[in-house]
Amino acid sequence: MEILDPNLQEYLDKHCEPEPEHLQKINRDTYLKVLKPHMLSGHYQGRLLSMLSKMMQPKRILEVGTFTGYSTLCLAEGLTEDGIIHTIEVNRELEEMLNSHFKLTNVENKIKLHFGQAELILNDLAEEIFDIVFIDADKKNNFTYFELIFDKVRSGGLIIIDNVLWKGKVYGQESDADTQRIRELNDRISLDSRVEQLILPVRDGILVIRKK
Numbered sequence: 383m384e385i386l387d388p389n390l391q392e393y394l395d396k397h398c399e400p401e402p403e404h405l406q407k408i409n410r411d412t413y414l415k416v417l418k419p420h421m422l423s424g425h426y427q428g429r430l431l432s433m434l435s436k437m438m439q440p441k442r443i444l445e446v447g448t449f450t451g452y453s454t455l456c457l458a459e460g461l462t463e464d465g466i467i468h469t470i471e472v473n474r475e476l477e478e479m480l481n482s483h484f485k486l487t488n489v490e491n492k493i494k495l496h497f498g499q500a501e502l503i504l505n506d507l508a509e510e511i512f513d514i515v516f517i518d519a520d521k522k523n524n525f526t527y528f529e530l531i532f533d534k535v536r537s538g539g540l541i542i543i544d545n546v547l548w549k550g551k552v553y554g555q556e557s558d559a560d561t562q563r564i565r566e567l568n569d570r571i572s573l574d575s576r577v578e579q580l581i582l583p584v585r586d587g588i589l590v591i592r593k594k
Contacts, residue, residue, distance in 0.1 A: 385547055385549070385550055385583055385585065385586065385587065386583060391426065394426055395425055395426050398425075398426060398429045399429050399432075401425040401428070401429075404455070404483075404486040404487055405425075405428060405452060405455060405456070407483075407486065408422075408450055408451060408452050408455070408483050408486075409422060409424065409425070409452065411450065411479065411483070412449075412450045412452070415479070416449075416450060416476075416479075421449055422449065422450065422452050423452050423453040423456065423518075423544075423585075424452070424585065426584065426585070427453075427544075427584050427585050427588070428452060428453060428456040429456070430582070430584055430588070431453055431456040431457050431516065431542070432456040432457070432459045432460065434460075434514070434540065434542070434590070435456070435457045435458070435459055435460025435461070435514060436459060436460035437460070438460060438513055438514055438539075438540060439460060439461075439462055439513075440460060440461060440462070440465060440512075440513030440514045441461070441462050441464065441465045441466075441513060442465065442466055442467075442468070442510055442511065442512045442513055443457050443458070443461065443465070443466070443467040443468070443512060443513065443514045443515070443516070444467075444468050444469075444470075444507070444510070444512045444514070444515045444516070444531060444534070445457060445467060445468070445469040445470065445515075445516045445518070446470050446500045446515070446516070446517045446518065446519045446527050446531075447470070447471065447516075447517065447518040447519030447520075448469040448470065448471035448476070448480060448495065449471070449476070449518070450476065450479060450480065450483060451469075451479075451480045451483040451484060453516060453518065454467060454469045454484075454493060455483070455484070455487055455489065457514065457516060458487075458489040458492055458493060459489075461489065461492055465492055466492055466493075466494055467492060467493055467494070468494045468496060468507060468510070469493065469494070469495055469496065470496045470497075470498070470500045470503050470504075470519075471495070471496070471497055472497070472498065472499065472500070472519070472520075473497075474497050477495075477497065480495060481495075500519060500523075500527060500530075501526070501530060504530050504531065504534075507534070508534075510534060511534060511535070511536050512531070512534055512535050512536070512539060513535075513536060513539050513540070514539060514540045514541075514542065515531050515534075515535055515539070515540070515541045515542065516542045516544070517531075517541070517542065517543045517544065518543075518544040518545070521545055521548075521560060521563065521564065522560070522563055524543055524563070524564075524567050525563075525566070525567045525570060528541060528543070528567075528571070528591075532576075532593070535593050536593070537593055537594065538592065538593065539592070539593050540590060540591065540592055540593075541577075541591040541593065542588060542589070542590055542591070543567070543588070543589040543591070544585075544586065544587075544588055544589075545564070545586045545587060546564055546567065546568055546581055546586075546587040546588065546589040547564075547581070547583065547586055547587025548560070548561055548564045548586065548587070549586060551564075552564050552565050552568065552587075567589075568581070568589065571589065571591060576593065576594055577591045577592060577593055577594060578591070578592045578594065579591045579592070
């Protein structure tokens with residue numbers, strides 16, 4: 383899923399903050415035990431999420447798509463002392479692994495793990511206002527999630543969407559349905575006057591959106 387030259391990516395990895403030990407373990411566990419381990423955020427992207435969170439010092443974070451908890455813990459690094467991250471995962475079979483991963487850290491009590499369909503769980507979080515939202519779930523619903531959470535994000539808050547370069551297909555000639563959906567997402571958000579946006583060429587592409 384890396385879109386950058388491997389030598390450049392290796393150089394970037396060596397010149398960012400080291401990967402914390404508990405995240406190294408999660409990385410290993412994911413590649414040993416879980417299907418499609420490449421869905422993991424990984425070291426460099428994880429340090430980006432951590433940096434953005436620390437810059438924002440959020441009190442509330444929402445994550446749509448927990449997977450094995452790597453990105454959850456990266457985002458949690460920037461939470462205020464009384465901060466909470468709500469993270470939503472559709473696959474209940476990951477519950478035991480997620481709980482064991484969260485126990486490796488000192489932020490376990492700041493994580494609220496929800497299982498089920500994101501659209502339904504978001505209704506239960508109707509009273510929350512978020513500083514950061516990270517969307518990394520089923521790609522066909524990216525724009526649906528963006529619309530559902532938009533009013534729950536404070537002015538100046540961030541919405542971060544993963545996989546928006548789609549292995550480079552969005553700027554190629556491919557016309558399959560998934561690629562078309564990602565193109566439409568990028569195009570619609572680039573025309574949205576309510577936000578400022580920037581695509582970062584990190585791994586499979588990260589769209590960083592600031593709500594005005």
